[in-house]
Amino acid sequence: MTGTKKRIIYMLIGLFAGLTAFSVLELLGRAGLGTFLVLSILQGAAAGLVFGFFFGFTDAVFYKELRSGALKAVTAAVVGAAVASSAHLLSAQGLLMSSNMLRQPDGSISILIPLWRSFGWMLMGTAIGTIDGIYRRTIRRVIAGALGGLAGGLVGGLYYELIIRYIPGASYSGLIGLVMMGMLTGLFIGEFERRFSYGRLRVLNGKLKDREFFLIKQRTIVGCGLKDDVYLHGYSSIPEGRFLREGRDVYFETEKQTQSSSTAGSDATLLNDRPAGPRQNLKYQDTIRLGSVKLLYLPM
Secondary structure, X not given: OOHHHHHHHHHXXXXXXXXXXXXXXXXXXXXXXXXXXXXXXXXXXXXXXXXXXXXXXXXXXXXXXXXXXXXXXXXXXXXXXXXXHHHHHHHHHHHHHHXXXXXXXXXXXXXXXHHHHHHHHHHHHHHHHHHHHHHHOOHHHHHHXXXXXXXXXXXXXXXXXXXXXXXXXXXXXXXXXXXXHHHHHHHHHHHHHHHOOOEXXXXXXXXXXXXXXXXXXXXXXXXXXXXXXXXXXXXXXXXXXXXXXXXXXEEEEEOOOOOOOOOOOOOOEEEXXXXXXXXXXXXXXXXXXXXXXXXXXXXX
8 A cells, every 4th residue: 555545534534523523413413402502513523433433443444453543443433433523612702802892792703613613623623633643652643643633623614614504505515524524634644644654665566565654763673573664563573673763764773683584484573685784774665674574664
């Protein structure tokens, strides 16, 4: 799966999240749950829950990591619901404060409603976007996800709020708005992830063949452990490898190999089919073999 395909799948995940969120919000809207404030908070929580779950489950789709993907999805859903409900409460209070400051009746400042509510969607997108980076303990991924979620939540949320208010008679305007919000959030998260990365690792064989992993951390550990930055599951033997960025150069580091392990055995670490040294500068399309997995390095 190339970087372009990954961004497309991000958008498709956003599309399905928007479809699901529309169904849930329609049910809440027809339930007659009281005041505008109560309904706004409940709709925010429901949308945050749905969007958080779908975007949190992306690793399970990209890299077949069902266990960690499910855990991340639940965490993102809870965080999304909490932040979105709180953000919509804050936006409602902000709208009330703006009305009082301007000393105008609510109807005359209706333009502020979509602005304040899009602020709430922006906070929801920002929170959801940070989950992956927090799990991976990667500050650059946190920033990339936060910026992507912020942009997607703000632009998509504003589009949604405007279309449901200013297109009279459009029965599916809410559906179109939520789908656009989901797709824009996915697009921006994927794009900022790419822009904050300095390289990609493409898997050339085995269970994860053709999957690509972005190199974002200054020091990225590749291995078969759940806590590794690049988790390559489904391979019988993977010695630990590290990718280090220094300025514009990227280095590959590994433990010093003995004479017996530097051959083409199952635990060998090879660079371009030759025994890899403890630290070597990487170039475009260098191939790296870590035991049973073979990787292709592609700088950004």
